[in-house]
Amino acid sequence: MSRPRVAITTGEPAGIGPEIAIRAAWAMRQRVNAVLVGDAAFLAMTAAEIDPAIRISAVSTMAARNAGLPHFGADRLCALDIPLGAHVQPGVLDKENGRYVLATLDAAIEGVQAGWFDAVATAPVQKSTINDAGVAFTGHTEYFAEQTGTARVVMMLAGQPHSPWPAAASAAVPPQLRVALATTHLPLKDVSAALTLDSLAQTLNILEADLRRKFGLAAPRILVAGLNPHAGENGYLGREEIDTISPALAAARERGIDARGPYPADTLFQPKYLQDADCVLAMYHDQGLPVLKYATFGHGVNITLGLPLIRTSVDHGTALDLAAQGLGRADCSSMQAALEAALQMVQASRP
Numbered sequence: 001m002s003r004p005r006v007a008i009t010t011g012e013p014a015g016i017g018p019e020i021a022i023r024a025a026w027a028m029r030q031r032v033n034a035v036l037v038g039d040a041a042f043l044a045m046t047a048a049e050i051d052p053a054i055r056i057s058a059v060s061t062m063a064a065r066n067a068g069l070p071h072f073g074a075d076r077l078c079a080l081d082i083p084l085g086a087h088v089q090p091g092v093l094d095k096e097n098g099r100y101v102l103a104t105l106d107a108a109i110e111g112v113q114a115g116w117f118d119a120v121a122t123a124p125v126q127k128s129t130i131n132d133a134g135v136a137f138t139g140h141t142e143y144f145a146e147q148t149g150t151a152r153v154v155m156m157l158a159g160q161p162h163s164p165w166p167a168a169a170s171a172a173v174p175p176q177l178r179v180a181l182a183t184t185h186l187p188l189k190d191v192s193a194a195l196t197l198d199s200l201a202q203t204l205n206i207l208e209a210d211l212r213r214k215f216g217l218a219a220p221r222i223l224v225a226g227l228n229p230h231a232g233e234n235g236y237l238g239r240e241e242i243d244t245i246s247p248a249l250a251a252a253r254e255r256g257i258d259a260r261g262p263y264p265a266d267t268l269f270q271p272k273y274l275q276d277a278d279c280v281l282a283m284y285h286d287q288g289l290p291v292l293k294y295a296t297f298g299h300g301v302n303i304t305l306g307l308p309l310i311r312t313s314v315d316h317g318t319a320l321d322l323a324a325q326g327l328g329r330a331d332c333s334s335m336q337a338a339l340e341a342a343l344q345m346v347q348a349s350r351p
């Protein structure tokens with residue numbers, strides 16, 4: 001099989017994104033035909049500092065539009081050139097580069113739609129810088145949904161638990177911990193209103209369908225967290241479980257979806273529950289992701305479900321503190337895991 005062609009958007013240029021993108025792409029070049037999306041001169045300079053053996057060939061978006069992407073062998077990386085807005089000082093944010101970052105995402109989406117790429121893997125962006133540049137932006141998840149005209153998507157992070165997570169020692173825990181979210185980047189005060197029968201139905205439908213299609217799970221088992229402490233304590237600590245979540249789960253089960261709960265979120269992440277589940281659905285970002293990141297940080301993958309394209313990402317942010325110290329501090333394992341996940345999803349989607 002030919003190497004799948006994966007666009008790697010290189011993220012916030014003052015962060016660790018460019019470095020981890022180059023390192024991961026180079027390490028996996030025999031299996032992934034990676035195209036770095038970003039300023040080609042800046043990427044070539046960064047690559048030369050990482051390892052002078054890394055070769056990068058630049059292609060302009062205009063050339064790609066006219067003739068598609070040229071074929072490159074595994075002896076080099078390709079860079080789809082998107083010019084920076086301003087000079088980059090590692091670790092220092094500059095809103096003049098906010099629109100540059102968005103342009104890299106736009107080029108990757110255009111490239112998938114035009115058939116240049118089989119998938120997109122994104123390095124981390126600094127959301128605040130894009131907002132400072134005058135563009136409302138909450139995350140790749142929402143941006144990719146908007147730009148592809150997708151009404152609803154689901155954020156899911158997955159990873160293999162490492163010690164010292166206590167459950168990692170237990171043979172009963174599935175090798176992959178997956179946590180999906182019923183809401184994405186939403187202020188906490190808005191979460192309750194966003195949980196409706198309809199939104200939960202759509203989330204469960206997307207989650208179940210993509211776990212089957214993209215992860216090869218014949219009958220995905222989904223554990224669902226409540227919203228309130230102790231899943232509402234029979235209504236004494238909140239009514240969302242009674243009024244919304246339980247009816248949404250009952251309706252999902254009638255559609256054939258194996259969705260169980262709502263369970264109290266504080267005790268849900270135990271081996272005895274996880275061993276019988278393929279995914280946990282948390283109600284909001286910081287209900288599910290701290291557990292996932294505690295168990296898997298640095299090796300996890302963020303996947304957007306429900307999109308008409310394959311998009312994976314790292315489980316961490318821009319790490320400006322590391323970027324400011326120079327190259328060689330950042331771990332690129334999560335970027336490699338994001339590429340690996342994209343490869344598997346491309347293979348699963350090929351006839």
Ligand SMILES: NC(=O)c1ccc[n+]([C@@H]2O[C@H](COP(=O)([O-])OP(=O)(O)OC[C@H]3O[C@@H](n4cnc5c(N)ncnc54)[C@H](O)[C@@H]3O)[C@@H](O)[C@H]2O)c1
Pocket residue numbers: 016020122123124125126127128140302313314315316317318319320321322329330331332
């Ligand atoms: N996929 C994405 O685009 C993505 C994901 C998460 C956060 N972010 C954004 O990143 C920015 C900074 O977020 P933050 O400070 O909360 O989290 P962060 O992940 O950037 O940093 C948290 C800590 O983890 C360390 N760290 C992160 N990645 C590392 C790596 N690859 N190797 C070694 N250490 C690493 C950092 O040095 C820091 O100590 C925010 O704007 C946030 O929204 C983007």
Ligand SMILES: N[C@H](C(=O)O)[C@H](O)COP(=O)(O)O
Pocket residue numbers: 138139140141142285289302313314315316
């Ligand atoms: N919620 C993600 C996390 O905590 O890792 C992160 O903010 C990235 O989200 P996007 O993929 O939507 O940018």
